[in-house]
Amino acid sequence: MGGALYPESLIRVHTDFLSRNILGNTHSVNNSSKMSLDYANKARSAVLSFFHAPSGYTVVFTSNATAALKLVGESYPFASDSSLVLGADSHNSVHGIREYATSKGARVCYIPATSVGGFEVTTTKKILLRNRPQSRYLTSSLFVLTAQSNITNSKNPLAIAEYASRLGYHTLLDAAALVPTSVFSLSEHPVDAVAVSFYKMFGFPTGVGALIVRSAFLSELKRPWFAGGSVDVVQVPGNIVTRAHEPHEQFEDGTINYLTLPAITDGLRFLSAYLPFLPLRLSSLLHFLISSLSQVYHDTTGKPAIRILSRVPTTRLRSVGEQMDTGSIISLLFLGPWGEILPNSFIEYSASVKKISLRTGCVCNPGGAAAILGIEEDMRQLYPGVTLKDFEHIMGRELGVVRISLGLVSNFQDVWKVIQFAKSMASESSRQDQWDIWLESTCPEIIGQAI
Incomplete structure (x- = not known):
């Protein structure tokens, strides 16, 4: 993207x-x-x-x-x-x-x-x-x-x-x-x-x-x-x-x-x-990624670790020349063991440590973000001069999503690495280790906002 x-x-x-x-x-x-x-x-x-x-x-x-x-x-x-x-x-x-x-x-x-x-x-x-x-x-x-x-x-x-x-x-x-x-x-x-x-x-x-x-x-x-x-x-x-x-x-x-x-x-x-073959390739990767992320659960509570918000394809392509009915991205939230939303800034930091580049936030599309986050009514209450910091203070949490984008050069190894990262966020010990390091290395004001 x-x-x-x-x-x-x-x-x-x-x-x-x-x-x-x-x-x-x-x-x-x-x-x-x-x-x-x-x-x-x-x-x-x-x-x-x-x-x-x-x-x-x-x-x-x-x-x-x-x-x-x-x-x-x-x-x-x-x-x-x-x-x-x-x-x-x-x-x-x-x-x-x-x-x-x-x-x-x-x-x-x-x-x-x-x-x-x-x-x-x-x-x-x-x-x-x-x-x-x-x-x-x-x-x-x-x-x-x-x-x-x-x-x-x-x-x-x-x-x-x-x-x-x-x-x-x-x-x-x-x-x-x-x-x-x-x-x-x-x-x-x-x-x-x-x-x-x-x-x-x-x-x-x-x-x-x-x-x-x-x-x-x-x-x-x-x-x-x-x-x-x-x-x-x-x-x-x-x-x-x-x-x-x-x-x-x-x-x-x-x-x-x-x-x-x-x-x-x-x-x-x-x-x-490459373009004639790309939709078929991306359809396969996207379906595998969605199904795999949907099966990631916390090892302590058994609750889902991922909530997919974006539209998912209704069909899987079977031959060259077919076109996907959606794009090839996933917008999601990482959840804690009791269903709470983990801060996107923490997820982005943890992914960066593993050399995975994720985009977080509203990605320059406030209307689309509001729709899938279910905050359209809150968006209507905004006032002149409001800042993102103000909006997040009103909502009580960071706003936005984690976006995973697949494209021309994405391969199975990339998808597999993202899935393993998601599983590490569902592991209590692995997630807590990253959380402690994040708390120590990040500005306290940003941490306060995120939490």
């Missing part, structure tokens, strides 16, 4: 490429600049091909998926008669779009999350219908769909975007958590725009994402500013600005990350070789 491990072969290929070539800033016509532009265009073509984009789409390179979502939010023509519809189980980068919407007087309408994340289709259709634009030509309304939650493991039905489009909405898809392990085709699901981060897909390079977008939709977005690279002529002093000729150039501020764009082409080629 946070970022894939980078393949050694991809690093070697890119390092070798850089050692044999000189790339220059694309905003020139010298040889090194022409080479950079050529490889940037090859990367755009590779992205369009990877996502099976029909004609009429282009690629705007950004620093990550967050920047791609922000690009739409800041440029979208919200107005007082507009609606922004989005799911509660979404990343903060999606929630942030509401700041642009409300600043222009638009309505913000949330789709509630279910107890295991995602949304209920009938409810979603009612909300979309109730807030639909009266006319797409007179009113601009935006539906932002999270393809896969990064905390609840829920996949939302992509067909709902087509339903929204028929009602007159523009459609924006946050696919950052989906595309590292699932096949996605714009030919099958032709949304107006898709946001992705490449480092989540194949690990390298960081700092490069993309907005894959219809050119027609791009023409309706109005940038609130301009910068080097996005303009052709600027009158100074004065007010005249002529935007760059190519639509994607109008949305790529300054110099694009030209030194790493060749790695995008190589990375997509790398991922393409």
Whole structure:
């Protein structure tokens, strides 16, 4: 979820490429600049091909998926008669779009999350219908769909975007958590725009994402500013600005990350070789992990040591080409021998000692976290200026989950190691040893908060 491990072969290929070539800033016509532009265009073509984009789409390179979502939010023509519809189980980068919407007087309408994340289709259709634009030509309304939650493991039905489009909405898809392990085709699901981060897909390079977008939709977005690279002529002093000729150039501020764009082409080629087989592999690993964790009990009381909160797959894949009905993550809580929740900070520390990297907290998805933790009503009681420390004080415990993410390079050994770690937390002597060390090595204030 946070970022894939980078393949050694991809690093070697890119390092070798850089050692044999000189790339220059694309905003020139010298040889090194022409080479950079050529490889940037090859990367755009590779992205369009990877996502099976029909004609009429282009690629705007950004620093990550967050920047791609922000690009739409800041440029979208919200107005007082507009609606922004989005799911509660979404990343903060999606929630942030509401700041642009409300600043222009638009309505913000949330789709509630279910107890295991995602949304209920009938409810979603009612909300979309109730807030639909009266006319797409007179009113601009935006539906932002999270393809896969990064905390609840829920996949939302992509067909709902087509339903929204028929009602007159523009459609924006946050696919950052989906595309590292699932096949996605714009030919099958032709949304107006898709946001992705490449480092989540194949690990390298960081700092490069993309907005894959219809050119027609791009023409309706109005940038609130301009910068080097996005303009052709600027009158100074004065007010005249002529935007760059190519639509994607109008949305790529300054110099694009030209030194790493060749790695995008190589990375997509790398991922393409594994992606058809990945869902089957991850389905097997995920089912084994879930079943094994569900059978971990405390050696003193016999009570469960793990509580799985996220959505679990309903079926196990049997052949190559099938797609999972969920993602490949597990969000859970570690429980003490009497059912009490063990502090996530203690679990993260104990896992780190065994060289296991776990993510804890609300993982930038407060709506999804609230849904699976059952604290949605408490979330409604928050007040302006509240901090996480305040919220946790009110709740009387640390908030968030422990997240286990499986991806491109996850193997049986990784899963086995996590299971053995969970069993060590169910062992009174092993857990107490770690607890004592944690108490001695951690700041007393943090310990007090955690407990």
